[in-house]
Amino acid sequence: MAEQSQADHARAGLIARLGRTRTVVRGAMLVERLWPLALPLVVVASLFLSLAWFGVFRLLPDWGRLALLALFGICGLAAVWPLRLFRAPSAGEIDRRIERANQLEHAPVSAQSDRLAGAEDAFSAALWREHQKRMAERLGHLHGDLPQTSVPRRDPWGLRALAALLFVTALAYSTGPYGGRIADAFQPPAATPAAPARIDAWVTPPAYTGRAPIFLTADANRERQAFTVPQNSIMAVRVSGGSGEETLSFIDAGGGAHAIAPEGPAQAAGAALSFSQMLSGAGTVSLSDGGLEMARWQFSVVPDTPPRIRFAGEPGRAVNGALELAYEIEDDYGAVKAEGHLALATPAREARPLFEAPELPLSLPRRGSQDGAARTARDLTRHPWAGETVTLTLSATDAAGQTGESETKTFLLPQRPFTNPLARALIEQRRMLALDAGRQRRVQALMDALLLWPEETFDEPSHFLLISAVRSRLGTAGDDEALRGVVEDLWEIALIIEDGDLTAAERRLRQAQEALRQALENGASDEEIERLMDELRAAMQDYLREFAERALRNRDFAESQGGEPMRRSDLERMLDEIEDLAKSGARDQARDLLSQLETMMNNLQAMRPQPGQGGGQQSEMRQQMDRLGEIMRRQQELMNETFRLDQFRRGQPGQEGRQPGQQGEEGQGQGGMSPGELAEALRGLQQGQGGLRDDLQALMEALEGLGIRPGEGFGEAGEAMGEAEQSLGQGRGERAVGEQGRALEALRRGAQDMMNQMQQAMRGQQGPGQEGGRQDQAGRDPLGRPRATTGPDFGDTVDVPDEIDRQRAREILDAIRRRLGDALSPDLERRYLERLLDIQ
Structure with missing residues (x-):
């Protein structure tokens, strides 16, 4: 039994090896019989694909394309006809191929599957099995052979290799910009335009950058493909005289591509086609027509960083009590707005304040400034928060809407010093009421105490009447709006008690200065600037007249001026300079000169004599x-x-024109x-x-x-x-x-x-009441010039542009306006010139 099982196992292995060999030989015979019949069809197909990829069908006229396509059709049918002769190999042919390949005699392969003919007895069956066993021993190392086609005999020169070489070359050529497509053989060629399409492409940076447009298709940029542009620039492409099927796509840095839709409705062939795309990140823009790339531009984008603002010093107090801030603003293209945010450092709990935080707009640095330094002086002494500890945070905003903030400073908000005790008391009660409306009754009681002994408290009867009237209003005030009116009245009464009628002229001057500053910052017209300058001149004349009257009434005040007196001609000259600079377009320099004028007037106000000030x-x-x-x-x-x-x-002789005997300055004769x-x-x-x-x-x-x-x-x-x-x-x-x-x-x-x-x-x-007063301006008159006690003035304290600079600025502005008025100027140039006129 063991021997029988072993024999069966060996026979099963033999049958498996024989089956694998038959499969290999069958494949070789199929290739051998099919390849000579299919080769003509393969050659015809490769020639067709090669001609299509080389763009031959696209170049031929319509009748030539159809004729060539018909020729290939006929050749294809002729190449298919021999395939009818194909016959698959039979099992006997496969076995004989194996025996012939392995040089086996007596058909040992066929013997493994053959059966005895006629009646089968035990002896003949045993004899047949013995024969199969002996034949099987000869099949231990079977192998197939390679296909043997008749192609080399039919093509002894190897011309079929030319078709293969042409096919590979055409395949590589088709991946380029001028390669053809298979579909070109089955569709008529596109109509060739009479003239090549005109491509105009340019990039317009945002207006706030001050950069000029970049013309991508200009002669100087035709060989360039890489450009660096500011963030949020607008790329525009205009195709004129094209097929109308041009497409524009943007490929970002990650490889993602998206199509850019043309502007306006679909255009017919030959019409202008326009595209536009905002460049917010780096990428490549490609212009194509029917799969053919016409142009490509690669862009690197310079990001627009948020502005940075920081304090250049601690918040200070000007001579007139105004808040002075020194800070620095840095931004890629300049900030467009800056402001300060004030808040009470320790707000009272459950308090009901009557006033919000004061607004604090900041002046911007001069355009083109290297260090970005700027200064702002804002008179907040009228605000009820004056004298309170506050926190201040500066913020700057650029044209892109990005905002940057500074660190937070905590300081005492400057307040106007009042020397009159009654005025100081009113200001204290005013602050108390403004910070908490719930303290209305307490303020009312304090005012009653002031009115209790009028003959001991008031020097002027009018002061008693004014305080009595505001006391009555406080008692009847039933809402916050009425209480705010009382706060304003207390300030006005305190000013009347402290300064008399000078406050009206001072207020008018400050209002005129602020209106002119706002007009310069907002780019007002020349007519508006002229009107505001007239108002400033009139307000300054009133202020100086009342100031002079005060000096005549107060001898000590007049003697405290000392040095060289202020001349109105100097002020008039500065006002004329401000107006000329504003009209010539130098608005930044006009604002600087206006700030210097305000400093002068603040210094003039600070010259009031203080109690106990000796000379x-x-x-x-x-x-x-x-x-x-x-x-x-x-x-x-x-x-x-x-x-x-x-x-x-x-x-x-060292001096021409001197006569003999003429006396010198010391009485010494020199001539003869x-x-x-x-x-x-x-x-x-x-x-x-x-x-x-x-x-x-x-x-x-x-x-x-x-x-x-x-x-x-x-x-x-x-x-x-x-x-x-x-x-x-x-x-x-x-x-x-x-x-x-x-x-x-x-x-x-x-x-x-x-x-x-x-x-x-x-x-x-200087006493404690004068902190921040005349320290910064010690030894200088209101014009900023050294006094007689501090030496000569070298003329380097005020930076005013030369006359030739202003004249040149006017000539440039006139040339821009003349060019802008030319009706033949292109729209792009007109927009650029309009932006130039808007730059201040």
């Missing part, structure tokens, strides 16, 4: 400064006279001098130089008495004066002139040091 020591300091100026003047005259005498001694007279003149100069040195020594001692330490410049000047005196005694005029010049320069340095010490001394005399 004795300041008068002594001024006298010493005058003495120093006299010493410097005399030293200059001595140096000039020494130079003239030295030139005469050398035979080179004898050697003796020249020597006498030099001795006189020597004596004058020695006296000048003694005067300098006396000045230094007087300064020490005032607590001012003379600087090194005065010591060096004394030494130079001594050297000059000695040189004059020796008749060495040239060296004397050099020493006198050194002395004069040393005197200037000493005067500067003396001025600085005086300013510190004067600032130290």
